[in-house]
Amino acid sequence: MDLTESQTPIQAPVRREQTAAFSPLYQQIRQLLLQALEKGEWKPGEMIPSEFDLARRFHVSQGTVRKAIDELAGEHILIRRQGKGTFVATHREPVVRFRFLRLAPSDGETVPADSEILWCRKVRANAEAAAALELKSGDGLIYIRRLLSFRGQPTVVDDIYLPASLFRGLTMAVLTENTGPLYGLLEARFGVSMVRADERLRAVAAPEDIAELMKIERHKPLLRVDRVSYTYGDRAVELRYGHYLTDQYFYRNTLM
Amino acid sequence: MDLTESQTPIQAPVRREQTAAFSPLYQQIRQLLLQALEKGEWKPGEMIPSEFDLARRFHVSQGTVRKAIDELAGEHILIRRQGKGTFVATHREPVVRFRFLRLAPSDGETVPADSEILWCRKVRANAEAAAALELKSGDGLIYIRRLLSFRGQPTVVDDIYLPASLFRGLTMAVLTENTGPLYGLLEARFGVSMVRADERLRAVAAPEDIAELMKIERHKPLLRVDRVSYTYGDRAVELRYGHYLTDQYFYRNTLM
DNA sequence: TAGTGGTCTAGACCACGGA
């Protein structure tokens, strides 16, 4: 995989002079790996070179590469599989999906979500969206509304805003023909991998349009989840407002 | 610190025969460290022995001890401080507290919580509490209700259930004279450290008694947070039902 | 200056998966 190609190696492993901003070698390697991922050198689901190959490429020891990969694996950006190799994480694996869809049923039975795209429009960013997505007010956004149902019960309404510049060609048709998770589509078709998301949760009274979609009475309490998602390098690439009906499901979380 | 005392060392570092349940050495060390913590050999806030001392004690290399500590530090059970030592995490440090109280104000300003204990009673475990706390129905529990206010606005009502057997002597008087966080009291006075918690979030209409305490109208949407907390070794030691008013505050969470 | 955690290396060997 391009091991002989020209590729900005760390020449003399940079030992900054004392008391200057000190960055350990393995952090520099971590950054180089992130850059390679961002460039798309290895795609989601693919295997990256072995630790020894990477060590040769970056002119460091295998242990140092290992520590860099350890960190990225801890962030769920890479996935180690003993005996097989190290792979780029992908949202097309269900285990990843569960990290980003935190609804679980009150009574055991896990259940697949049934997704219906309600619309997909181009809009202009208002101040709030622009601030969250690090854009300018008025920049183009793609606005998607979708409805998730479990066992036929409409349970989640998501209003999703994506920078139009990153997702040219994302249309209603593309969305409806996609079967897997949305993030899987975004990474496979547009090369944008969601790596982290910050959420803010509140209890709110159901707005009229959402109550109608969910077939519930107005003002019923809903869990509102505001999400900003980030790709490599903490770049915000999605703003999402979710309304969750939590009669049969709950939002699960673990504090550590 | 008892380095010469008799203490079940790993004698011949146990290399299990092939294909049998294999546990790496550093995992065995991790378990021994957890046992020492559980025994109270090192108390919250205290420094544990250096990596080299522990290596001698357990008859392994410093690198192996280091890897065990790495894991415990990743679980926020231990805290490393370069140049000083490795310390047992304590809930009396604000940084830890924020991991377990996830409310943040909608408008910047962070604010200290003002806690009022409403009552502290002995009750018997119902089926639900018994199941969550791994007890038998009818076992003794301490039931605490408290009210947290921010800027004078009542915002959180917590109903807390603790196994009476673990917290003998926990009374209204003890609670009211405690100034810091509840978990700080529990670890300092009863030797029970909260290490992890699972939460289930729902939006609900405010029950009458809670609406009254918060001085809000009945049926107003509240965020209900059911929590089970665990100490070392995944032992459940707290069941808590929280009702959060999310007009001015939100529950923050990061997905990774 | 001494003691602690943090980094980096090189080498040996083990566990796992697949050909």
Added chain:
DNA sequence: CCGTGGTCTAGACCACTAG
């Protein structure tokens, strides 16, 4: 059988803290 990640060791040196 080989190639991968995983473990363990020993040793050298760096960065940080405190006396």
